[in-house]
Amino acid sequence: MSKIHQLSETLSNQIAAGEVVERPASVVKELVENSIDAGATQVDVSVKDAGLAQIQVVDNGAGIEPDDVPVAFLRHATSKILTTRDLFNVHSLGFRGEALASIAAVAKVNLETATTAGVGTKIQVNGGEIGTPETAALRPGTQVQVDDLFYNTPARLKYVKSQQTELAKIVDIINRLALANPQVAFTLRHNDNLMLKTAGHGDLQQTLAGIYGVTTAKSMLDFESQDLDFKVHGFTSLPDTTRASRNYLSFMINGRYIKNLALTKALIAGYGSKLMVGRYPIAVIAIEMDPLLVDVNVHPTKQEVRLSKEDNLAQLLTQAVQERLASENLIPEALHNL
Numbered sequence: 001m002s003k004i005h006q007l008s009e010t011l012s013n014q015i016a017a018g019e020v021v022e023r024p025a026s027v028v029k030e031l032v033e034n035s036i037d038a039g040a041t042q043v044d045v046s047v048k049d050a051g052l053a054q055i056q057v058v059d060n061g062a063g064i065e066p067d068d069v070p071v072a073f074l075r076h077a078t079s080k081i082l083t084t085r086d087l088f089n090v091h092s093l094g095f096r097g098e099a100l101a102s103i104a105a106v107a108k109v110n111l112e113t114a115t116t117a118g119v120g121t122k123i124q125v126n127g128g129e130i131g132t133p134e135t136a137a138l139r140p141g142t143q144v145q146v147d148d149l150f151y152n153t154p155a156r157l158k159y160v161k162s163q164q165t166e167l168a169k170i171v172d173i174i175n176r177l178a179l180a181n182p183q184v185a186f187t188l189r190h191n192d193n194l195m196l197k198t199a200g201h202g203d204l205q206q207t208l209a210g211i212y213g214v215t216t217a218k219s220m221l222d223f224e225s226q227d228l229d230f231k232v233h234g235f236t237s238l239p240d241t242t243r244a245s246r247n248y249l250s251f252m253i254n255g256r257y258i259k260n261l262a263l264t265k266a267l268i269a270g271y272g273s274k275l276m277v278g279r280y281p282i283a284v285i286a287i288e289m290d291p292l293l294v295d296v297n298v299h300p301t302k303q304e305v306r307l308s309k310e311d312n313l314a315q316l317l318t319q320a321v322q323e324r325l326a327s328e329n330l331i332p333e334a335l336h337n338l
């Protein structure tokens with residue numbers, strides 16, 4: 001008698017959800033990235049009980065065509081890539097087609113979407129059960145509401161930390177997404193209280209002000225540099241404005257927030273001996289490069305990437321920071337005028 005069978009779609013989605021949907025903040029990240037990929041200029045996020053009771057993301061992006069709505073919830077269903085060639089030349093934040101299927105496998109999802117005003121589609125997907133789409137009068141854009149996260153996977157719930165910790169992770173991810181996308185206006189509400197608001201005027205320093213406060217944002221040094229492969233620009237704090245953790249460092253590659261130890265070290269190296277041991281600057285660094293030079297298909301959450309010519313980029317960054325700090329030391333009055 002045969003013993004091997006292929007797992008059901010629902011079960012494989014729940015397994016995949018283990019990688020993509022670790023906690024409420026992962027849901028927020030995936031939904032907001034979808035909004036950004038849809039070209040939204042306004043993204044409103046509201047969460048209840050740190051996202052465990054409810055997460056809602058409303059955008060004014062392109063919307064989903066009626067026939068595509070149920071398909072969007074299938075595993076590996078995406079509008080963003082089609083061929084192997086596309087996989088190595090990714091221009092969007094998403095491309096794996098896993099997020100909606102994974103989230104809907106471990107929560108109750110209501111999606112409302114319209115590509116043009118008036119004619120839209122509503123659908124409910126609970127624990128992987130895709131409901132029947134209904135036509136509805138909606139404004140253009142997409143609204144995704146996720147209720148009772150992990151209601152059907154109690155083991156997952158056990159790994160969720162206190163509401164305070166989970167909320168902090170949500171705020172953190174919205175901060176990074178906002179810094180990576182100054183052209184998008186974000187709001188974040190928790191239990192109906194406004195936690196964060198960015199202007200969305202495309203100005204990085206203004207976005208920084210919305211996140212770290214006007215005084216800090218104003219005191220930071222702007223820098224930019226480029227070589228044949230990379231264009232780097234950003235803001236970094238003066239050596240006396242530091243924090244005890246690396247959490248205030250944000251690196252973006254082609255608009256995607258990433259974590260990278262080599263780049264973190266390169267930034268710090270730019271300060272030479274000016275930083276005290278155990279202290280880190282506040283910085284946001286935006287890097288533009290040919291997507292062919294970065295492999296984003298390393299990890300399901302895509303926060304770790306593989307870079308070709310990483311050493312060259314690191315050197316470019318160190319040098320840019322070094323030169324900017326040196327230029328500041330030449331004119332000490334500038335420090336007093338900030």
Ligand code: ADP
Pocket residue numbers: 030034035038059061062063064072073077078079080093094095096097098099100101142
């Ligand atoms: P991916 O983002 O990797 O393509 P997802 O599961 O996150 O996979 O989404 C599946 C598809 O659903 C997307 O490729 C996109 O076509 C559509 N989609 C999801 N969210 C939105 C949104 N907010 N606006 C427009 N289309 C969306």
Ligand code: MG
Pocket residue numbers: 030033034093094095097099100
């Ligand atoms: Mg996605």
